[in-house]
Amino acid sequence: MTSLDRARTVAEARESGSAWLRSAGVPTAEADxxxxxxxxxxxxxxxxxAAAVTGAALNDRARSELVEAFSRRARREPLQHITGSAAFRSLELQVGPGVFVPRxxxxxxxxxxxxxxxxxPGTPRAVDLGTGSGAIALALANEVPHAEVWAVENSPRAFVWTRRNFRALGTPTSHLVFADLADALPELDGTVDVVVSNPPYIPLAAVPRDPEVRLFDPAHALYGGTDGLDVVRRLSATARRLLRPGGTLVIEHxxxxAAAIAELLAHDGWRAIATxxxxxxxxxxxxxLR
Structure with missing residues (x-):
């Protein structure tokens, strides 16, 4: 039995729960x-x-649910998997096992x-390649409502979450496509203004230190081959196909x-490369720039 099992108030639960998470090595124990x-x-x-200050009480059901939730977090399961949501800009995205938690x-x-x-001017077009939860695409669609936005994802497990988020947060001008980024959206070739992506870019040998990433984020969304740039190479080719002359590519890495990606892009003929x-x-x- 942990001290959380004996907590009778919100204040006691906060104190004992924080101590439990600190002992498990969670770096943001109090906030979590x-x-x-x-x-x-x-x-x-x-x-x-406020409830902690005013001495609000806990009932047995809430205490039992708290023990389960804190136990999961102490095993370093991501907070967002436990709550089922992740904040991203102005959005609350649904996330869970199988999809990368947006950072x-x-x-x-x-x-x-x-x-x-x-x-x-007019109706700009944007494409988010490897959209995962849909975070980037949905932010673009909601913050620039006159833009047409396409989101592309090829992981069946991630796509479950992408579809949920598009149903909840999609706009009339946002479109979700299940496809590999190398073959995606040939009907848009040469017409897109912005291609953006947060691709898998971790080298295979560079295993992340954080257990939340190493144990729970899908490998499909993390690792990009021996040097981490396998997907970036495919992304460069697809973006050159999709973008109009003068269109912009944005890649997270x-x-x-930065230097390796700048060299890769220069070799592929991109202009005005900036970090x-x-x-x-x-x-x-x-x-x-294309």
Missing amino acids: AELLIGHVLGLSRGGVQ PETESVTQLALDVLAEV GEQQ HQDLLHRDRATSA
């Missing part, structure tokens, strides 16, 4: 504890904090694509890959 309690009780994080870093990559779309940093000043994305 409040989010898990909020998930079980139907409260915001601020609501959990905050990808929000800034999405902004690069949004900035390009905002400058295109690892912080050590972009994330909020922690790490090389996070590369853009280029």
